[in-house]
Amino acid sequence: MGRKKKKKKRKDKIRERIKRRKMLEKEKQEKKDVRFRCLECGIEEDIPRSVVKQFDILDNGDISVPPRFDCEVCGGLMEPIEYTSVHGITYKIDEK
Ligand SMILES: [Zn+2]
Known part of the structure; x- marks a missing residue:
């Protein structure tokens, strides 16, 4: 026993x-960060995935655009280099 x-x-x-x-x-x-890049000045910033997700959920307007942040350097738009949203859409910045 x-x-x-x-x-x-x-x-x-x-x-x-x-x-x-x-x-x-x-x-x-x-916890993996999502790398964002400023479309104006090209600076890159890592933003925690949980924060990006929060934005994604809150911003339920146009799901064809990725969650965006304001650049702290130039005030331009920052977009994720590659990110799959809560809606299952993958956003990618076109590398030129
Ligand atoms: Zn910038």
């Missing part, structure tokens, strides 16, 4: 570890 209990406990521990690892991986993915 005692032995069986021990075994069960260990299994639970492993399961817990796997669960935790999966959660961490998901968190990592969420």
Whole structure:
């Protein structure tokens, strides 16, 4: 009896570890920054994905345009170099 209990406990521990690892991986993915580039001056800035997502959700006007930020340097528009929105649309800046 005692032995069986021990075994069960260990299994639970492993399961817990796997669960935790999966959660961490998901968190990592969420924490990945989205690189934005200013269309005016070309400066690049990393913005946390969670923040971009927030913008994406709030800005439910035209989904054909990516979430945009104002450039702190020149006040121009910053767009994500590559970003897949909550609507499943991938935006990409055309490299010329
Ligand atoms: Zn700029």
